[in-house]
Amino acid sequence: MAQLSDLDIANKATLQPISDIAEKAGIDANALEQYGHYKAKIDINQIKRREQKGKVVLVTAMSPTPAGEGKSTVTVGLSDALNHLKHNVMVALREPALGPTFGIKGGATGGGYAQVLPMEDINLHFNGDFHAITTANNALSAFIDNHIHQGNQLNIDQRRIEWKRVLDMNDRALRNVVVGLGGPTQGVPREDGFNITVASEIMAILCLARGIKDLKEKISKITIGYTTDKKPVTVADLKVEGALAMILKDAIKPNLVQTIEGTPALVHGGPFANIAHGCNSILATETARDLADIVVTEAGFGSDLGAEKFINIKAREAGFEPSAVVVVATIRAIKMHGGVAKDNLKEENVAALNDGIVNLERHVDNVRKYGLEPVVALNAFVHDTDKEIEFVKNWANTHNVKLALTEVWEKGGQGGVELANEVLDVIQQPQSFKHLYDLQTPxxxxxxxxxxxxxxxxxxxxxxxxxxxxxxxxxxxxxxxxxxxxxxxxxxxxxxxxxxxxxxxxxxxxxxxxxxxxxxxxxxxGSIMTMPGLPKEPAALNMDVTDDGKAVGLF
CATH class of the missing domain: 3.10.410.10 (Formyltetrahydrofolate synthetase, domain 3)
Incomplete structure (x- = not known):
């Protein structure tokens, strides 16, 4: 019997009306703005603030293989497991970007029986947030070029404009472009370029803003470039922060969806972690903390990227401390760090585990440097062997590391109960949280x-x-x-x-x-790019749409 794809599993799931999910989460009907039957935005002004906010569980990972180690899958599965154990829980995730969806990842809503739904919609356009961010970003570019064309009263040096246009696609050909060609009526010629939308500062601002007022203030402080005497020029100087905030007035509202098992999920914002700060919006996390006792959220890639930025940028800005940190690990990633070629990761190799476990160990140690006790989620894959699993478990015991074999891809929330119990144990213990550095340090x-x-x-x-x-x-x-x-x-x-x-x-x-x-x-x-390129054989080659409008090839 052929194994069902993530999309197959998602299509077979029975979704609850989003109004029922909202009611379960304690969201008043007046706060719900429905986008069809199974998606909605939340008017945060209609959410009652709790004095005792919910605790935050951060899910991070070891350094991944190119395919990823299932961090979003574990995040969703852990939430379902906590729900299964009768805890009041919500999950807060980033929105997928179209570029990676068509590039390598194929989608980013979890996997197997630990997914947020409707998977197809979330991976493709969702509620229009990324389009609004792209539009706001590029509107600012248009305002900058128009200002220069109309006489340049601010004395902007067109050689020192830092603001770039964006597109929600991996398109290396747009990294460096020239705009304004075509004579005196077509704009002033200058060098420009594109970033991917998730690298836009507008994306970062949306994810760090506390509301419309804060959004507008942050936008006004954007440095778009410099004058000919090298003084910063801001959006406030252009007087367009109000217009840009207006474009984002709906995008700033968190999106409510559900997991396969009906756990309420807020999916909002999506900066990359290797080129941006890699966390979902503060508004979504804080709204979830007002609604639930436990909020499970994730930060992109490993503890060296997303988790470091979650703690030193997002959590610091929001003013909360994580109560527990989960580090997702896989046997295949440990073997890769032990020197095994990517094509051979399915073969048993305990010796490579012994060599590669140092990567996981450093990520565990990194979490402890913040005064937090990590829990390792060993995300199970079908090709893992008993000997390999036993090796990792023995390593954890020897190094006094909490570890839970996690089978949420195959079993949903039930496969994450062991992990949930370990996390609950950590949440109940006092932590000695600290940031990595003081802001006044050079x-x-x-x-x-x-x-x-x-x-x-x-x-x-x-x-x-x-x-x-x-x-x-x-x-x-x-x-x-x-x-x-x-x-x-x-x-x-x-x-x-x-x-x-x-x-x-x-x-x-x-x-x-x-x-x-x-x-x-x-x-x-290094060679990190803020506009990625597509691989030789992008995931898009396997994608299609049926005659009745159903997506094919998302995974």
Whole structure:
């Protein structure tokens, strides 16, 4: 019997009307704005605030294989398991981006019997949030070029415009473009480029804003470029923050959907973790905390990326502390870090596990550096062998690490009960939470702290361009911002090929970007790109739509 695909499983599921899910979550009908039968947005102004907010469980992972280790699947399955154990729980996830959906991932709503639904809709356009963010971003580009064309009263240096256009697609051909060609009526010629929408500062702002007023204030602080005498130019100088906020007035509302087992889910925002801060919106997480006793959320990629940014950017901005952290691991990823080629990961290889377990160990240690006790979720795959599972369990026992074999892909919430019980045990224990660095620490010291403490590196090298930017940013009063590292997800280093847990390596910061609206400084390392490209055989080759309008090939 052929194994059902994620899309097959999703299509066979019976969805509850979104009004029933809202009622289960304690959302008043007046707060619900339905988008059809199974999706809705929530008017956060209609949500009653709780004095004792729900506890946050963060799901992160070890350094992944290109296919990912099922972090979203575990996040959803853990929520269903807690629901199964009669706890008042909600899950809060990021929205999938179309670029990776058509590239490698094929979708990002969990998998197997641990999915958020309607899977097809969420992976394709959803409730229009990404389109609104793309439009707002590109409207700002239009306002900038129009200002220059109409006389440039702000004296913007067209050679120093930092703001780029965006598209929710992997399209390497758009990384560098020239706009304004075609004569005096077609705009002033200048170099430009595109980022992917999830790398837009508008995306980051939407995910860090506390409401419309805060959204507008953050947008107004965006630095779009510099004058000819190198002074920052902001959106407030262009006087268009109101217009941009208006475009986003619906997108800022969290989206309500459900898991296969009917657990309420908020899916909202979607910055990448290797080029942005990698977390769903503060508004969705805080709304869930007002509605549920436990909120399970995830941050992109491993503890070195999404979790570090969740703690030092998102949680700091929102003012909460995670109560537990789950580190998702797979036997295939451990073997990859032990030197096994990607084509051979299904073959039993305990020796490779012994070599690769150092990667998982560092991620576990990273969580402990925040004063938090990690729980490892060993996400089961059908090709894992008993000997391999036993090896990882023995490692956990030897290193005093809480570990639960997690089978949520196959069994849904029931396959996550062991993990849920471990998480509940941690939640009830006192934690000694702390951030990695103080905001008043100089920018270069914050970067060095991340590299040495979380990555295991020994030195940070700044390019001459980055050195000049450091001095400029300090002169502009931006020294107090947290750091958002743009780095490969596959390695602790800035080289995707250096697997395992390397030590005593250097990280090179080639360039810095000031996201003064979102309130952080992006440090670009290695060859990381803010506009990805498609692989040789993109997932899109397997996608289609039936004559009656049903998607095929999403996974």
């Amino acid at each position: 920018l270069e010291e914050k970067i060095e702290t991340i590299v040495k403490t979380i990555y295991g590196g020994s030195k940070v090298t700044f390019s001459s361009k980055a050195e000049k930017q450091l001095q400029q940013f300090k002169a502009n009063g931006w020294n107090h911002f947290p750091i958002c590292m743009a780095k490969t997800q596959y390695s602790f280093t800035d080289d995707a090929n250096k697997l395992g847990a390397p030590e005593d390596f250097e990280i090179t910061i080639r360039e810095l970007e000031a996201k003064t609206g979102a309130g952080f400084i992006v440090a670009l390392t």
